[in-house]
Amino acid sequence: MDISVYDVLIIGGGPAGSSLSYSLLNAGLYNTGQEKTGLKIAIMDKAVFPRNKVCAGWVTPEVMRVLGIDLTEYAKAQVLQKVSGFRISLLGQQQVENIYPGEPVSYGIRRVEFDNYLLQRCGADLILGEAFEKMDRTGNGWLVNDKYEAKLVVGAGGHFCPVARAIGEKGVSELAVAAQEVEFEMSVQQKANCRIKKEVPELFFLPDLSGYGWVFRKGDYLNIGLGRENKSRLSAQVKDFCEYLSSLGKIPADITDKFNGHAYLLYSHSVRNMVADNVLLIGDSAGLAYDKSGEGIRPAVESAMLAADVIQSCDGDYSKEKLRAYNELMQQRFGQRLPGPDFMQRLPDFVKRAVASQLMKTHWFTKKIVIDKWFLQKDQTQMPAIKGQLK
Numbered sequence: 600m601d602i603s604v605y606d607v608l609i610i611g612g613g614p615a616g617s618s619l620s621y622s623l624l625n626a627g628l629y630n631t632g633q634e635k636t637g638l639k640i641a642i643m644d645k646a647v648f649p650r651n652k653v654c655a656g657w658v659t660p661e662v663m664r665v666l667g668i669d670l671t672e673y674a675k676a677q678v679l680q681k682v683s684g685f686r687i688s689l690l691g692q693q694q695v696e697n698i699y700p701g702e703p704v705s706y707g708i709r710r711v712e713f714d715n716y717l718l719q720r721c722g723a724d725l726i727l728g729e730a731f732e733k734m735d736r737t738g739n740g741w742l743v744n745d746k747y748e749a750k751l752v753v754g755a756g757g758h759f760c761p762v763a764r765a766i767g768e769k770g771v772s773e774l775a776v777a778a779q780e781v782e783f784e785m786s787v788q789q790k791a792n793c794r795i796k797k798e799v800p801e802l803f804f805l806p807d808l809s810g811y812g813w814v815f816r817k818g819d820y821l822n823i824g825l826g827r828e829n830k831s832r833l834s835a836q837v838k839d840f841c842e843y844l845s846s847l848g849k850i851p852a853d854i855t856d857k858f859n860g861h862a863y864l865l866y867s868h869s870v871r872n873m874v875a876d877n878v879l880l881i882g883d884s885a886g887l888a889y890d891k892s893g894e895g896i897r898p899a900v901e902s903a904m905l906a907a908d909v910i911q912s913c914d915g916d917y918s919k920e921k922l923r924a925y926n927e928l929m930q931q932r933f934g935q936r937l938p939g940p941d942f943m944q945r946l947p948d949f950v951k952r953a954v955a956s957q958l959m960k961t962h963w964f965t966k967k968i969v970i971d972k973w974f975l976q977k978d979q980t981q982m983p984a985i986k987g988q989l990k
């Protein structure tokens with residue numbers, strides 16, 4: 600059998616995988632500002648793109664900026680919903696609306712389009728419709744599926760990434776967010792009756808703040824979902840949530856599309872190793888979503904950019920010792936894993952519920968803490984955008 604040889608083989612063509620290739624093959628890496636690397640890169644994905652991904656499709660402007668996406672160009676062929684504010688409440692309580700004048704504070708994209716857009720421009724050889732099955736050690740890297748030789752294998756296969764499994768500690772139990780979501784194009788009738796404003800997604804926090812539900816209207820599409828760090832009785836809670844929304848006239852009562860489930864890890868609760876000899880994990884494979892909002896696309900993209908710098912600095916030696924620089928960069932960027940509980944988490948459950956109930960009724964808390972701090976990460980410094988265009 601013919602063997603294809605690569606410097607870097609990325610398993611998974613989501614935002615993490617495509618951003619890594621794009622960073623490596625573009626002029627101007629994050630830290631070094633060096634020229635494009637000239638590495639031979641392939642992305643393997645079990646799906647054929649465009650493929651769907653269970654996700655609300657909410658992205659912060661930061662994601663579009665670091666990826667250098669021309670918004671006008673993007674919006675010509677893909678849904679790009681501008682978001683100017685959020686309606687927030689504790690489930691069952693009155694909602695508080697905060698609107699931000701000026702530039703959009705977020706965007707709504709459809710993952711089926713967004714991921715395909717990023718993959719098609721990323722510059723790697725694409726091996727689509729083939730699942731990663733195994734990797735065997737070679738003299739200076741890995742042989743994947745008996746067909747592809749690579750000096751470095753990058754796990755970008757999302758929460759259930761097989762590369763993460765291959766280098767993981769067996770038996771480690773993980774506290775993952777379990778979530779369910781549906782996205783569908785509304786009929787003319789449904790659009791006419793829809794009470795969700797396009798520019799203002801609605802968020803409904805669970806009484807103990809362990810997660811939240813959402814309704815997000817993106818152009819003609821409606822996305823409804825709920826996620827929390829506890830998977831018990833999730834389907835029943837999603838059903839109750841939809842009945843509640845429907846009783847308020849916020850979503851149609853006649854949704855026929857099926858809800859789909861998926862999981863992901865929050866950064867501070869993840870215990871995954873991110874490097875091994877000739878292996879590195881990025882995105883959900885490494886468990887990186889922001890703790891409070893569950894935003895995973897931005898950390899997926901940023902981890903890919905940091906990984907690109909480390910790969911560049913390794914100069915072809917992808918030993919664990921060399922790749923450890925990635926752990927350090929990640930810690931500088933995203934902080935210590937497993938920090939102690941914050942103020943709210945330390946409160947006894949009944950006090951937490953009472954405090955949350957009061958705070959979630961105020962403009963101050965919903966704007967300054969929930970939106971600015973938890974969702975828009977206004978405290979987080981910006982990374983330089985990936986420069987240049989693929990030649």
Ligand SMILES: Cc1cc2nc3c(=O)[nH]c(=O)nc-3n(C[C@H](O)[C@H](O)[C@H](O)COP(=O)(O)OP(=O)(O)OC[C@H]3O[C@@H](n4cnc5c(N)ncnc54)[C@H](O)[C@@H]3O)c2cc1C
Pocket residue numbers: 610611612613614615616643644645646652653654655656657658729730731732755756757758759760761778779780824826860861862863881882883884888893894895896897899
């Ligand atoms: C219900 C829900 C809603 C969410 N909403 C948001 C949101 O609104 N905004 C946000 O920022 N984040 C959101 N997230 C999180 C976000 O979806 C992820 O953090 C993000 O997709 C991570 O990107 P990734 O590239 O690491 O992995 P993924 O996007 O999961 O991509 C992984 C890729 O690997 C491929 N793959 C998997 N196994 C194999 C295999 N064996 N062989 C080959 N290929 C394989 C898959 O086909 C897939 O294409 C949500 C998550 C869920 C579950």
